[in-house]
Amino acid sequence: MTYLVEKRRENKMYDVIVIGAGPAGMTAALYASRSNLSVVMIERGAPGGQMNNTAEVENYPGFEMILGPELAEKMYDGATKFGAENAYGIVQEIKDCGDYKEVVTGDKTFQAKTVIIATGCEHRKLGVAGEDEFAGRGVSYCAVCDGAFFRNRKLLVIGGGDSAVEEAIYLTQFASEVVIVHRRDELRAQKIIQDRAFANEKISFLWDSVVEEIVGNDMVVTGATIKNVKTGEVHEESANGIFIYVGLDPLTEAFQSSGITNEEGWIPTDDEMRTSIPGVFAVGDVREKNLRQITTAVGDGSVAGQEVFNYLEAQKDVKK
Structure with a gap:
């Protein structure tokens, strides 16, 4: 038997709906609400996004070290201080209704004059045994975030594209040895990046190889089971x-029918965070860009929070 869930339409017309309450979304909500705009953040989980899964943040200005959940809490307090609301919901689509937008979740429909998309992305996983078990205990997806914790240690980098090889090079400033594990017999990275890796004495390679399992003791990673795809040797x-670093996947499935994503699912914007739909902005890791950090997300959010105010003021002038 199929049950139909009636979607309840919220009566309030907001100035801004922020989809996602990570660092980009919360900063956008802060700036917009400080401009006296009515704001609601729609988040499918706890406010903070990936910060909630980060034990220690050591590269955020103003803090020598701060726990990820603690930073998330501080940002949330700031985002809601000037009246921004927080609502739970899994967004299914955005409808462009001209002067306003509708954001449809599982059981509610929200309305606003503008929308800021801040849904972020997720690291593509290997999907092998031990990967989830040792996340944060030796398994990482960000060299910039965690590299400094592995001084004078041996590290494996999984992947062969630009990001994987660049990560490996970056990690050599901390590690005693870095081994790149790649399923093919040649790298996919740009030649100039490959040349830097080949010239680095700390980097070696395991070609034609894949990780079958990540192993460790009760506390931390101790290694990985590697299989040669040509010989079958393990x-x-x-x-x-x-x-x-086998890739990132943007969390944009709900927006792809709107035509604002590129072929890979990322959302292109201009410098003011504007998408191809007037009144719809995108910020943080969901954007088509190179560096994805808390600091860059906060920067995007501040720009968008101000730009929605400018957009709404311009719309008032048009209607006069």
């Missing part, structure tokens, strides 16, 4: 940390 490679 061996255990010791390591103190494993950095996985």
Whole structure:
């Protein structure tokens, strides 16, 4: 038997709906609400996004070190201080109704004059045993975030594209040895990046190889089971940390029918965070860009929070 869930339409017309309450979304909500705009953040989980899964943040200005959940809490307090609301919901689509937008969740429909998309992205996983178990205990997806924790340690980097090889090069400033594990017999990275890796004495390679399992003791990673895809040979490679970079997936499935995403699912914007739909902005990791950090997300959010105010003021002038 199929049950139909009636979607309840919220009566309030907001100035801004922020989809996602990570660092970009919360900063956008802060700036917009400080401009006396009515704001609601729609978040499918706890406010903070990936910060809630980060034990220690050491590269955020103003803090030598702060716990990820603590930083998330501070940002949330700031975002709601000037009246921004927070609502739970899994967004299914955005409808462009001309002068206003409708954001449809599982059981509610919200209305606003503008929308800021801040849904972020997620690291593509290997999907092998031990990956989830040792996340944060030797398994990482961000060299910039966690590299400094592995000084004078042996590390594995999984992948062969630009990001994986760049991560491996970056990690050599901390690690005693970095081994790139790649399923092919040549890298996919740009040649100039490959040349830097080949010239680095700390980097070695395991070609034609894939990770079958990540292993460790009760506390931390101790290595990985590696299989050669050509010979079928399996061996255990010791390591103190494993950095996985086989890609990122933007969380934009709900918006792809609107035509604002590129072929890979990322959302292109201009410098003011505007998408191809007037009144719809995008910020943070969901954007088509290179560096994805808390600091860059906060920067995007501040720009968008101000730009929605400018957009709404311009719309008033048009209607006069």
